[in-house]
Amino acid sequence: MDNSGVFTEPHAHGACGHHVLGDDCRFCSIRRLSVCSALDPDELSFLEDMSGDAAFEEKSTLFRQEDEAFSVYNITAGVVRLVRSLSDGRRQITGFALPGDFLGLALEKSWKFTAEAVTDVKACRFKRSTFDDFSEKKPHLMRRMHEFATHELSLAQDHMVLLGRLTAEEKIASFLVTMKRRWTRVEGHELGLIRLPMGRQDIADYLGLTIETVSRVINQMQRDRKLVIVPDGIRFVDADYFEHRALA
Amino acid sequence: MDNSGVFTEPHAHGACGHHVLGDDCRFCSIRRLSVCSALDPDELSFLEDMSGDAAFEEKSTLFRQEDEAFSVYNITAGVVRLVRSLSDGRRQITGFALPGDFLGLALEKSWKFTAEAVTDVKACRFKRSTFDDFSEKKPHLMRRMHEFATHELSLAQDHMVLLGRLTAEEKIASFLVTMKRRWTRVEGHELGLIRLPMGRQDIADYLGLTIETVSRVINQMQRDRKLVIVPDGIRFVDADYFEHRALA
């Protein structure tokens, strides 16, 4: 069921630590967005030698909470959901990783969340120990990692405000505005369409709502001519409405 | 009103960057908990020379969101609330800083939250630029900062689960259990009392509830003989109940 195509850490690890698919960091389209932007050509080539490409099928699991973190990942294509689950089945999605996002900032041995592929995903994988050794010797990279971590922390705080203090309507509006900004950044140009590759349940679990409420609010927004629902996402009709309702 | 004793960054900054009150890092009681635990005696003495003590009165503001971050702080005594506010007055407290906690992990110029003294607070203050230069040269310290940042990130994710998916009762139980653990760590030994120096409104703004709900739930717990309310905090009566209801 959920296990089709699962590619968990311990098994995945065997094939990594060396160059697998031969992609070239110099031509990496998301490098400017990633931790790798801190590196000069020599460093990049070194990093390339210790990296391997990884692909994950839609609905497969990159790794699970509590698993030992043998690898770290730079997402290069697709969307990953980061999930924390309670024993009774309640879920909170703490974030969606898009191309350019890095998984493995934490220095602890085990993952603190489960990562699942929302779409087919491609990632640049590094053996954790090698990557750590390298960053230990390259203050550039360590600093960049730290920048990423503190930026994530700031985003996490934004999300706490959203979860703790916004109404359902405000949550949805904020989410859509954020997704629009993130996709624009990734794609390098604004698209009329706001891609929503994740399902309604994922959106609900990200916003601390139920799937019914997410569906109702989005469809009400459509009836109110604030947006239109299209295949794979939505399109803003009244962008002002959204800017006004999303938290800065 | 809220401005009595305010000690904002720009003004505070004038008196810092050198040793002010003469406390000795070697005898710092919270060093083992702080970023400073990464340092050897020489480094500690260097850091001491560039540090200054700062004191903030109860209810005063250490710094405000958007202010330029001239200094970074190591809290040595008291409790600080970290606040994000919406334009319409809604507040979300993203965390409480206790002794040993560090404010200024982010590398960005401006603060991403407001910090207010819940009690009288003492802190070890460093000029931001000096501290950054120092950490740039000391991978030890940079790594330690990064560890702190990623640990905070993990705590932030815990808090997202709390805000998004727990009931009022579970939120309060989790909060109390966490405060118990944190105070035990700070004080080095377990105390029967769980100190709650922050008011009910602060607890509400931390848990995404209203003050009335916080009051009601805590008082109901007292009626149910799960805890007793005492001056400055609460005392667990049925510790099992709390362990069972708090998220791992």
Add this chain to the structure above:
DNA sequence: CGCCATGTTGATTTCTATCAAATTGAGTGG
């Protein structure tokens, strides 16, 4: 074509917020 996952819509309940009023309690000044 029909199946099953996903999403939508409707009816109702429930939890928590809101509105409103007492109560407590620390600090102040007579």
Add this chain to the structure above:
DNA sequence: CCACTCAATTTGATAGAAATCAACATGGCG
């Protein structure tokens, strides 16, 4: 020492937003 004040907290009554329960619709895919 005690009355007074003001803020913080508690308690009660009611409202409301979102959850829950329950069908029903859609749509991609074998």
